[in-house]
Amino acid sequence: MFPRGIIYKSGYPSYGEAKLRPATRQRLFYQLFRGIGAGLIAYAVIFFMFTYAPLIKQEINFTLGRSSITGAEILEKANAQSVVEVQEEAKKYGVNSYFSVVIPKIGAAQNIIANVDASDEKSYLSALEDGVAHAKGTYFPGQGRRIYLFSHSTDSPLNFARYNAVFYLLSKLDKGDKIVIFFADKKYLYEVKGKKVVSADDTSWLSSSDPGSELGEELILQTCDPPGTTWRRLIVLAKLIDAYGGN
Structure with missing residues (x-):
């Protein structure tokens, strides 16, 4: 004053x-x-x-x-599950049965945008506004090879609200946690086998796995580490353990 x-x-x-x-x-x-x-x-x-x-x-x-999404419901085994039943189950979690991911432990449920070029910033940022991105050149559920999904690939905290942050809690996953992928009206169940932090320029995880891999069909989930930076990448590795539906 x-x-x-x-x-x-x-x-x-x-x-x-x-x-x-x-x-x-x-x-x-x-x-x-x-x-x-x-x-x-x-x-x-x-x-x-x-x-x-x-x-x-x-x-x-x-x-x-x-x-968390109730595990008993989403992981319930249904050998005779029909296409309609798979569609209804996916709808219950707010996703489609065409291509989507549900992670019960962290409450993540989001549609997946297929064949996104991970080397094209404009392409993947556009995809991340609508859902999780599936890396172009990697495989799809049921093909016995490596599936690579990524989200929350933002270069600044300013983009947290704009781009999809569905994988923000990915670091909370532990060995044995379950991941569900809906694809082509079938439900695929994967189990987390491990996770690791790698450098931002490590692109080896984008390559398809060998047919003789000991894990068989692999699911790779990737996000930024720490969130909102491009310093490192958090990689979660999961193995296919079952598939339902399609009848």
Whole structure:
């Protein structure tokens, strides 16, 4: 605040009076400066909420156990499951049975965009606005080879809200957790075998696996590490353990 008041000569309160009052220009400058400061604080709060609220919500829901999808339902074995039944089950989780992924433990359920060029930034960023991306050149469920899915490949926290962050909690998966892929009206069940963090320029995981791989059909899930950066990649490796439907 600006100094304001009256100065008196010591011992003579009625003499030497001098009133202090800031000039009009100073007052206007002070008010403008204070207004700009308040505006910047408000902008910072709004920016933080817009950018991180979806991620904070996911973390809180996971911690409180609200994000998981009931495993007993989605992992229920149904050998005689028909096409219609698979379609209805997928619909129950808000995805289609054409190509989608459901991860019960972290409450992730999203449609998959097929054949996305992982080397074309414009192509994969466009795909990530609509769902999880399936890397072009890798295989599909039921073909006995490697399937590569990626999401949340953003280069800045500014893109958290814009691009799909369905794999944000991927690091919470542990060995033995289940992943369901719906593809061509069939349901494929995979089990997590491990995870690792690799460098951002490691593209070896995009290559198709050898037919003689000890894991057989492999599912690779990839996201950024840490979230919102391009520093490293988190890779989750899963193995096909069963398939239902298609009758």
